[in-house]
Amino acid sequence: MLNGRTPSVKDVAAAAGVSLGTVSNVMNxxxxxxxxxxxxxxxxxxxxxxVRNESARQLRAGTSRTLAYVMLDGTNPFFHDVAQGIELAAEDADLSLFICNSNSRLAREEVHLDRLLQQRVQGILITPVDPAAPHLDELIRRGVPMVIVDRIRNADSCCSVAVDDVLGGRIAVEHLAEQGHTRVAFIGGPESLGQVHERLVGAREIWESLGRDPDDLIYLPTETLSVAEGRSAGERLAGLPARRRPTAAFCANDLLALGLLQQIIGAGLRVPEDLAIVGFDDIEFAAAAAVPLTSVRQPRQELGRAAAQLVLDEATNPDHRHRQLQFTPELVARASTVKRARAL
Amino acid sequence: MLNGRTPSVKDVAAAAGVSLGTVSNVMNxxxxxxxxxxxxxxxxxxxxxxVRNESARQLRAGTSRTLAYVMLDGTNPFFHDVAQGIELAAEDADLSLFICNSNSRLAREEVHLDRLLQQRVQGILITPVDPAAPHLDELIRRGVPMVIVDRIRNADSCCSVAVDDVLGGRIAVEHLAEQGHTRVAFIGGPESLGQVHERLVGAREIWESLGRDPDDLIYLPTETLSVAEGRSAGERLAGLPARRRPTAAFCANDLLALGLLQQIIGAGLRVPEDLAIVGFDDIEFAAAAAVPLTSVRQPRQELGRAAAQLVLDEATNPDHRHRQLQFTPELVARASTVKRARAL
DNA sequence: TACCTGAACTGAAACATTTCAAACTTACCC
DNA sequence: GGGTAAGTTTGAAATGTTTCAGTTCAGGTA
Known part of the structure; x- marks a missing residue:
């Protein structure tokens, strides 16, 4: 009577000689x-x-058992660490986590969100390409619990979790200034990415508050935040005549810094003697780089975990209030900025 | 009449003045x-x-629109590159991809598989903790399309995609022998991981076929394949008296190699002069390491893409035949083994 | 004995779709 | 002006659960 089909509650009920309501009760x-x-x-x-059919369960019960994270860039380990934090929190709440990757493309992000809406996921965590994109408002309008990760949203229309990027920019450049650098490059882009913009703002703030000439903080824009772009920024930098060339570079993330480092060393220059480098994120590979990389650390897992808790609160707590969590970044000094690296 | 509820086909039908069958037709x-x-x-x-309710669609249509990948180790970028390849293929087939991470724990893997079964995913791609685990047979018995990634399964009870790990081990050690090394360490573990085992087998094969003394190929086991374990292996190595110490190490993956490299350099030894290092996988960060890392390259994205195609074939093609795809690894020589690195 | 109680179980409705046979329209042809 | 074919649209059944108002029954109380 159950020829090939995968068995349903009805079959179980028949086999056990009870009604199907009872089978459901056994499960729930x-x-x-x-x-x-x-x-x-x-x-x-x-x-x-x-094996219980989750679609049917969800259809009837009206509630799904999954969370989703739409990450910005799958090639950046930073986001995987964030995802790992989310996953841990999801596991605690007995939920599954759907991981998507927008690859920094707005269209792709939209496709993913649409699908997640169709799946009726319990909540969406997202590091958006553009936090002002209308499709995010659409989510809010629909009442889907959502939290923005690694970006603060101006309006308090939803929760968000991030580090203070302006502060991050400040401490990076302050560190370089302390090391005696007087011409510093900021490498990163596109500037439309809030992370990039704010780290640059922080860099400029501290630079000027130290009484330095704004022209000595040089913005070297890149197309993306990738290792390859870091290398190409390195070419541009190495191409400059020595006296025009900055003596230090602050990169908007570690991938950029790693690419830059590779290129600079390949060109026969020394780090930090000819060029000091500071990255951002402090991914695991920063410490293992050609010259161990000084970086601004973000509490990556913590970011994810906190975000997940917020989205769960929004999903389950009727008097949920939106909150903007802000973590404090922290400088990790290594050999890429400190001559004669001591073991720290 | 639709107070707060999210609208259904029925509401759309009413609004458009047609039957709900027609609305469905418009979509399908x-x-x-x-x-x-x-x-x-x-x-x-x-x-x-x-927004169409995917649960209801799936329940009635009997078919889901998602694939799943259960990866072995989320901290290893190698698997994310594989996942990226899968994602691309999934996107072409207009499917979503569910990414799970077993973190090398059998129990976690089982939990994920169980959930995926409940979701009735179209197919499962997995890099298993243990390809002989009974829960994999269970999947096959149930007829869920499945392909093993990065592991070849002895029986042809399912498809699999991998590189030839034995060959990978051979070319790594052959390269070291060519560079004149006479005492070589193999670092990796646990040996229960097939990848580790076969790379070791390949290493031994070539070593002996070159007429070297088996005792000069030293197996240094590790608990896992992580950067931290690489560092600790480095400590053990650096602790050996110079004349007992191997002059080269072949690590079962790049994370290990990166950790080893870090530790060796930190201990004041030089790479490759005091210790040459070969990794495995050729992840993006290998090239950016302290000393650019020689590594055995796997075609990571290609692996994922091929696996996805196999699983789709199994899911849709009635006369599907299981296949074991094997790719050929390739040595990428860099400064960690070649003194006076030329630009390659 | 009659009545009540609570625990255990039942059965049918509901969830939002898809599917498909049947019904209804047109338009065209002889 | 009847017949037919092709093109549209309809309505009801079916999918596998959960939920909840009822039913049953054993045991206790008056």
């Missing part, structure tokens, strides 16, 4: 069914190899 | 509905903000 409210029947039903389940 | 067989009604329905949809 085991305490209301007597030990004897529960036992019987469970045996029937395992004999038939019953 | 637009060619059978006249341009005029189609237009009307589409307007109603966007006015109401209708």
């Amino acid at each position: 409210r085991p305490e209301v069914v007597s030990a004897r029947t529960r036992e019987r039903v469970e045996r029937a389940m395992s004999e038939l190899g019953f | 067989r637009p060619e059978v509905v006249s341009a005029r009604t189609r237009e009307r329905v589409e307007r109603a949809m966007s006015e109401l903000g209708f």
Whole structure:
């Protein structure tokens, strides 16, 4: 009677000689069914190899058991660490995590969001290409719990979790100034990315507050935040005549810094003697680089975990209030800026 | 009449003044509905903000629109590159990809698989903790399309995609022998991981076929394949008296090699003069390491893409035949083994 | 004995779709 | 003006769960 089909509750009920309501109870409210029947039903389940159909469950119960994270750039380990933090929180709440990757493309992000809406996920965590994109407002309008990760949203129309990027920019450049650098490059882009913009703002703020000439903080824009772009920025930099060339570079993330480092060393220059380099994020590979990389650390897992908790609160707590969590970044000094690296 | 609820086909049908079968047709067989009604329905949809409920669709249609990849180790960029390849293929087939991470724990893997079964995903790609684990047979028995990634399965009970790990081990050690090394360490573990085992087998094969003393190929086991374990292996190595110490190390993956490199340099030794290092996978960060890392390259994205194609074939092609695809690894020589690195 | 109680179980409705046979329209042909 | 074919549209069944108002029944109380 169950020819090939995967067995349903109905089959289990028949096999155990109970009604299908009872089978459902065994799964969802085991305490209301007597030990004897529960036992019987469970045996029937395992004999038939019953696996509950999540679509049907979700359709009827109206609630899904998954969270989703739309990450900005899958090639950047930073986001995977964030995802790992989310996953841990999801696991605690007995939820699955759907991971998508927009690859910094707005269109791709939109496709993913649309699909997630169709899946009726419980909540969406996202590091958006553009936090002002209308499709995010659309999510809010629909009442889908959402939290922005690694970006603060001006309006308090949703929760967000991030580090203070302006401060990050300040401490990076302050560190370089302390090391005696007087011409510094800021490498990063596109500037439309808030992360890039704010790190640059912080860099300029501290530079000027130290009484330096704004022209000595040189903005070297890049197309993306990738290792390859870092290398190409390195070419541009190495091409400059020595006296025009900055003596230090602050990169908007570690991938850029790693590419820059590679290129600079390949060109026969020394780090930090000819060029000091500071990255951002402090991904695991920063410490293992050609010259261990000084970087501005973000609490990556913590970011993810906090975000997940916020989205869960929004999903389950009726008097949820939107919050903007801000973490403090921290400078990790290594050999790429400090001559004669001591073990730290 | 639709107070707060998210609108359903029924609401759209009412708004457009057609039956709900027609609305469904607009979504699934637009060619059978006249341009005029189609237009009307589409307007109603966007006015109401209708979003199709994927659970209901899937329940009735019996088929899901997602693939899943259960990766072995989320901290290793190698697997994310594989995932990226899968994602590209999935995108072409208009499917979503569910990414899970077993973190090398069998129990976690089982939890994920169980959930995926409940979701009735179209197919499962997996880099298993243990390809012989019974829960994989269970999947096969159930008829869920599955392909093993980065591992070849002895039996042809399912498809698999991998590189020839034995060959990878051979070319790595052959390269070291060519560079004149006579004492070589193999670093990796646990040996229960097939990847580790076979790379070791290949290493031993070539070593002996070159007429070297088996005792001069030293196996230094590690607990996992992580940067931290690489560092600790480095400590053990650096602790050896210079004349007992191997002059080269072949690491079972790049994370290990990166950690080893870091530790060796930190201990004041030189690479490759005091210790030459070969990694495996050729992840993007290998080239950017302290000393650019020689590594055995796997075609990572290609692996993922091929695996996805196999699983789709199994899912859709009635006379699918299981296949074991094997790619050929390739040595990428860099400064960690070649003194006076030339630009390659 | 009649009545009540609570625990255990049942059965049908509901969820939002897809599918498909049947019904309805047109338009065209003889 | 009847017949037919092709093109549209309809309505109801079916998918596998959960939920909840009822039913049953054993045991206790008056």
